[in-house]
Amino acid sequence: MEQDLAVVGVAVPRLGLAEKVRGQARYTADLKRPGMLYGRVLRSPHAHARIVHLDTAEAERVPGVHAVLTHQDVPQRRIDADLLPLEPLLRFVGDEVALVAAESEVIAEDALRLIRVEYEVLPAVFDAEEGLQPGAPSVHPQGNLVGGKTLVVERGSVAQGFAEAAQVFEETFHTQMHAPVGMETRAALAEWDGDRLTVWKTSRAVHASDRQTLARVLGLPLEQVRVICPNMGGGFGNKDEGRLAVLVALLARKAGRPVRIEYSRAEEFVAGRNRQEAHMRLKIGIQPDGTPTAIDLHATMNAGAFVASGMNVTRRVGQGALYLYTCPNARFEGMTVYTNRPAGGSFRGLGAPLGHFALEVLMDQIAAALGVDPLDYRLQHHVTSAGQPGQRRTPPDQVLPDEPVEGGVPFSSNGMRECLLAGAERIGWRRRRQPNGAGTGMLRRGLGLAMGIYKGGTGREGEAEVRITPDGRVQVAVGGVDVGQGSTTILAQIAAEALGVPIDRINVVMADTGRTPPAHVTAGSSTTITTGAAVKLAAEDAKRQLLALVDGLPQAFDPEVAPVRREDIVGTARVTSGSNAYLTNAFAAHFAEVEVDIRNGRIRVLRYVAAHDSGRIVHPRLAENQVSGGVLQFLGITLREELYLDKHRGVTLNANFLEHKSTSIVDFPPIEVLFPAGPDPVGPYGAKALGEPPVVPVLAAVANAVANATGVWLRDVPFTPQRVLQAIHEHGKGVR
Amino acid sequence: MDHTPSTVAMNFGPQRTQLHLEVNGQSRPVDVEPRTTLLDVLREQLDLTGAKRACDRGECGACTVLVDDQPMYACHLLALQVRMRKIVTIEGLAEREDFRRLLEAFVTNDAGQCGFCTPGFVVAAYAALRRFPEADAQQLRWELVGHICRCNAYENIVAAVSDAGRRR
Numbered sequence: 001m002e003q004d005l006a007v008v009g010v011a012v013p014r015l016g017l018a019e020k021v022r023g024q025a026r027y028t029a030d031l032k033r034p035g036m037l038y039g040r041v042l043r044s045p046h047a048h049a050r051i052v053h054l055d056t057a058e059a060e061r062v063p064g065v066h067a068v069l070t071h072q073d074v075p076q077r078r079i080d081a082d083l084l085p086l087e088p089l090l091r092f093v094g095d096e097v098a099l100v101a102a103e104s105e106v107i108a109e110d111a112l113r114l115i116r117v118e119y120e121v122l123p124a125v126f127d128a129e130e131g132l133q134p135g136a137p138s139v140h141p142q143g144n145l146v147g148g149k150t151l152v153v154e155r156g157s158v159a160q161g162f163a164e165a166a167q168v169f170e171e172t173f174h175t176q177m178h179a180p181v182g183m184e185t186r187a188a189l190a191e192w193d194g195d196r197l198t199v200w201k202t203s204r205a206v207h208a209s210d211r212q213t214l215a216r217v218l219g220l221p222l223e224q225v226r227v228i229c230p231n232m233g234g235g236f237g238n239k240d241e242g243r244l245a246v247l248v249a250l251l252a253r254k255a256g257r258p259v260r261i262e263y264s265r266a267e268e269f270v271a272g273r274n275r276q277e278a279h280m281r282l283k284i285g286i287q288p289d290g291t292p293t294a295i296d297l298h299a300t301m302n303a304g305a306f307v308a309s310g311m312n313v314t315r316r317v318g319q320g321a322l323y324l325y326t327c328p329n330a331r332f333e334g335m336t337v338y339t340n341r342p343a344g345g346s347f348r349g350l351g352a353p354l355g356h357f358a359l360e361v362l363m364d365q366i367a368a369a370l371g372v373d374p375l376d377y378r379l380q381h382h383v384t385s386a387g388q389p390g391q392r393r394t395p396p397d398q399v400l401p402d403e404p405v406e407g408g409v410p411f412s413s414n415g416m417r418e419c420l421l422a423g424a425e426r427i428g429w430r431r432r433r434q435p436n437g438a439g440t441g442m443l444r445r446g447l448g449l450a451m452g453i454y455k456g457g458t459g460r461e462g463e464a465e466v467r468i469t470p471d472g473r474v475q476v477a478v479g480g481v482d483v484g485q486g487s488t489t490i491l492a493q494i495a496a497e498a499l500g501v502p503i504d505r506i507n508v509v510m511a512d513t514g515r516t517p518p519a520h521v522t523a524g525s526s527t528t529i530t531t532g533a534a535v536k537l538a539a540e541d542a543k544r545q546l547l548a549l550v551d552g553l554p555q556a557f558d559p560e561v562a563p564v565r566r567e568d569i570v571g572t573a574r575v576t577s578g579s580n581a582y583l584t585n586a587f588a589a590h591f592a593e594v595e596v597d598i599r600n601g602r603i604r605v606l607r608y609v610a611a612h613d614s615g616r617i618v619h620p621r622l623a624e625n626q627v628s629g630g631v632l633q634f635l636g637i638t639l640r641e642e643l644y645l646d647k648h649r650g651v652t653l654n655a656n657f658l659e660h661k662s663t664s665i666v667d668f669p670p671i672e673v674l675f676p677a678g679p680d681p682v683g684p685y686g687a688k689a690l691g692e693p694p695v696v697p698v699l700a701a702v703a704n705a706v707a708n709a710t711g712v713w714l715r716d717v718p719f720t721p722q723r724v725l726q727a728i729h730e731h732g733k734g735v736r
Numbered sequence: 737m738d739h740t741p742s743t744v745a746m747n748f749g750p751q752r753t754q755l756h757l758e759v760n761g762q763s764r765p766v767d768v769e770p771r772t773t774l775l776d777v778l779r780e781q782l783d784l785t786g787a788k789r790a791c792d793r794g795e796c797g798a799c800t801v802l803v804d805d806q807p808m809y810a811c812h813l814l815a816l817q818v819r820m821r822k823i824v825t826i827e828g829l830a831e832r833e834d835f836r837r838l839l840e841a842f843v844t845n846d847a848g849q850c851g852f853c854t855p856g857f858v859v860a861a862y863a864a865l866r867r868f869p870e871a872d873a874q875q876l877r878w879e880l881v882g883h884i885c886r887c888n889a890y891e892n893i894v895a896a897v898s899d900a901g902r903r904r
Contacts, residue, residue, distance in 0.1 A: 017854075022830040023786020023787070027852065030779070185789075233790075264792060657884055
């Protein structure tokens with residue numbers, strides 16, 4: 001299916017980057033409206049408490065204060081199943097108590113200090129296992145196990161698979177709570193015009209989350225609510241919750257003036273959404289030759305005070321265990337548990353990197369136990385284009401659902417083998433890798449690898465409108481958000497390609513419910529594959545209409561020389577991405593080279609190769625930037641980043657960049673990015689998911705490299721010097 | 737005035753003052769409290785929002801401006817401290833002829849993703865290239881070490897700044 005493409009696959013300049021470089025690009029907190037006030041939030045100092053008495057009189061008397069909002073002022077309608085705008089029960093240190101709108105931020109902060117709150121402090125629980133014990137403090141009335149049951153997905157029968165196994169391996173793994181914290185903190189600005197509301201907000205779901213939530217909670221017809229996300233300063237799967245939008249709208253209504261709220265950095269860490277801590281137990285059975293007969297993963301996820309998108313996070317933990325290796329029997333069990341921690345939510349890759357960490361470390365151990373090179377082991381056992389063994393359950397005339405567990409369904413394309421071979425070649429695996437733990441001396445080097453599979457984008461609805469104006473300009477309107485990944489550019493490329501016009505003729509409008517068709521949340525690495533497919537079809541629709549008008553005119557369509565009518569030509573399309581016949585997944589193989597200083601436990605990453613099958617690469621430079629950025633982001637999480645909580649009071653101890661240990665410009669080597677695979681038959685122009693896959697194999701690639709260097713697999717993330725030293729010590733692999 | 741005890745208690749420190757700051761070559765009147773930062777004055781009173789408030793505590797560099805040609809964190813300066821000093825923001829730099837090479841190099845090298853940290857990096861890069869016109873990539877990397885990019889577009893940023901240095 002090689003096609004001659006003019007714009008897709010070409011590295012055009014990222015749209016909007018010049019404005020960003022010049023400092024002209026406006027983000028939510030850069031916006032001002034006439035008469036605008038500044039809002040600040042009073043947050044709970046207790047992990048679990050009930051408001052007994054609340055007195056705002058003094059705060060209201062502060063000159064410059066226009067409104068104070070408490071739980072007594074807000075509609076008791078739910079934002080999410082477990083979330084009200086404000087309520088007298090507080091569930092984590094940082095939960096919203098009250099808000100103030102004032103003429104400056106400092107006045108608002110002064111007033112916050114004058115709100116008198118009497119709390120009844122309740123017993124709190126911070127650990128997921130403890131939260132499941134009988135008699136544990138109840139975070140929500142319906143119980144601490146979210147949904148009241150364990151999520152179970154199974155293909156075949158793991159019981160039978162273990163019965164058939166010659167050998168069974170089992171380990172436990174732990175990954176930490178950490179924060180995505182894009183450079184831009186959450187912000188929102190609300191303005192009322194009578195009973196019409198406009199909200200500008202940092203949001204990756206202006207249609208699906210914020211607008212719907214605002215209309216429902218405020219009791220407004222949908223058409224009276226407009227939500228706009230201007231430029232967004234980093235999404236990483238975050239910034240989708242509706243609470244901030246609702247509160248800023250209520251505060252603005254009470255104040256009678258526009259109000260802007262901008263989170264401080266500390267608030268972003270604590271009251272944003274972080275990645276849930278995970279405890280995992282993985283059991284794998286194999287035949288004598290190493291062929292897996294059963295893979296069984298159990299995860300307990302600490303969701304914090306509100307579950308947000310946490311169930312999706314949990315579900316994704318199982319993705320690798322269910323799909324990465326050819327295996328007739330696989331099961332994933334996930335428990336999502338409320339605690340009095342800051343709320344978890346979605347963060348790039350959701351649970352997939354966590355489950356992959358457990359899986360790819362244990363598979364490395366299995367290869368070592370068998371005396372097989374881990375590359376050969378994976379080449380032999382990774383899932384192929386045929387998909388998993390077993391019977392298809394989805395009726396053949398239906399688009400395959402989001403994440404089916406069934407076998408008998410092939411992949412539309414599967415470049416895992418190419419990724420493994422290209423990555424191994426680049427890092428010099430065959431030439432340079434020594435047996436695990438063979439090194440001596442203080443500085444020990446090792447090579448490690450890990451694979452990744454990621455379902456991206458399919459099974460979602462995408463809508464697009466492509467408008468050709470009489471002067472030959474093209475406007476593409478989609479409801480998704482460019483969270484910083486560059487989808488504006490990608491969608492413009494797809495429209496230009498489909499219409500056969502230069503890209504500078506295209507203007508892309510996104511993330512404004514007043515100007516774009518509905519859209520799902522920008523999530524799951526779905527924009528290129530879903531919205532891109534809709535843009536392609538809408539452009540083809542517009543082109544067809546235009547060609548019909550100029551019927552009989554020679555050859556190519558050129559909007560500039562075809563001003564045949566005064567009205568715009570509007571092409572529209574609505575698609576459900578994916579196919580009846582195939583699963584469409586992205587694949588990756590990562591290779592890390594590390595040096596471990598066994599005196600102090602420090603890990604240095606010397607080289608890192610990331611080979612990806614994301615189908616056709618629509619924009620090579622943007623894609624490389626995405627992969628490199630994702631890997632670096634996760635190298636920081638692998639080695640350092642963690643959100644620490646005071647275990648007695650639940651106070652977040654390091655809610656800032658330095659102590660959360662954000663990756664800097666001098667920490668890691670350049671990431672070597674490879675795209676060895678070809679186009680996919682399902683995605684638009686052969687593209688597959690790209691945004692999240694780069695983060696999926698990182699934890700395990702580093703862990704396996706450390707094991708190659710030292711002979712010890714780390715099973716507790718992050719791999720701090722202390723943990724490295726402890727692991728080496730326990731295994732007697734220290735100085736010799 | 738309503739002098740109830742609580743509003744008297746609200747009298748935090750010295751009063752507001754009017755002063756002039758020299759920003760991007762112009763003298764601009766501003767109205768500040770002693771605790772008002774340079775960053776907040778630039779963003780809220782002068783609507784110069786290119787300097788971003790990302791950490792507000794001197795950790796990330798997104799608010800970097802030039803003060804007497806030195807790159808500084810605007811969140812870590814009080815407005816009162818920078819009277820009589822020449823402040824240049826990204827908006828001011830973008831007007832200069834010698835800014836073009838940085839602009840072109842950043843776009844060519846795709847040296848940004850979400851763009852929120854970008855103006856801070858660019859201001860620091862501008863200052864670094866002026867101070868060390870011969871700097872190699874490694875030195876430039878260390879010149880930019882006070883800046884955080886959570887998209888981790890670091891390598892492209894280093895490539896862009898090195899590239900701009902060569903374009904002199």
